[in-house]
Amino acid sequence: MELGFKGKLLSLKRALVDTGSGSTIVSTDLAESIGIIAEENDMIYRISGVGGSEFVYSKKVDSIKIGELYTENFSLEIGAMNYGFDLDGIIGLDLLQEFKAIINIGQLTLESNG
Numbered sequence: 001m002e003l004g005f006k007g008k009l010l011s012l013k014r015a016l017v018d019t020g021s022g023s024t025i026v027s028t029d030l031a032e033s034i035g036i037i038a039e040e041n042d043m044i045y046r047i048s049g050v051g052g053s054e055f056v057y058s059k060k061v062d063s064i065k066i067g068e069l070y071t072e073n074f075s076l077e078i079g080a081m082n083y084g085f086d087l088d089g090i091i092g093l094d095l096l097q098e099f100k101a102i103i104n105i106g107q108l109t110l111e112s113n114g
Contacts, residue, residue, distance in 0.1 A: 001089060004063035008034040012088035015066075017103065017110065021049065021092035024064075024076040025056065030088055031078045036061070038078070047077065054079050066091070069099040069112055 001012040003026065010030060025047075031037075038044070042057040056079035063072050074095065081087055096103075100114040 001091065002063075002065045003034070003061050004065075005034050005036055005059075005061045010034045014087050015089040015091050016087055017091045017096070019093055019096065019103070021090050022094060023047070024074075024090060024092040024095040025079050025081060026076055026089040027081045027087070028078050031059070036078060047079070052083075054082070064095065066099070066110055069101060069110060071095070071098050074098060 001015040003010045003012070010026075010033065012026065012030065026036075036059050038057045042059070044055055044057050046053050046055055056077040058075050058077055060073055060075045063070065064074050064076075076095070081090075095101075096110075099110070100112060102111045102113050103109075104111055
């Protein structure tokens with residue numbers, strides 16, 4: 001998964017596809033490495049899931065690319081992601097729907113339906 005933000009690119013090597021997650025989340029530490037930081041007017045809110053809850057803020061990135069799948073001006077959440085295992089991000093249902101993605105379990109790929 002590759003994020004574009006203000007002319008900088010961030011490659012996420014360990015991104016989990018999670019159809020049970022309503023939103024896409026990126027690690028705060030990695031996001032900060034390309035200048036995605038919480039600003040004074042950003043709304044901070046709590047999200048909850050099976051792994052517990054955490055505080056996140058939302059940012060719009062210029063682009064997201066996963067293989068051949070691509071979108072622009074997409075809002076994702078930035079959070080600590082302290083889940084007890086090493087992840088760079090979570091690909092949630094919002095991004096999967098934006099891509100109109102098909103999850104191919106046999107090939108372990110994401111494919112486009114549009």
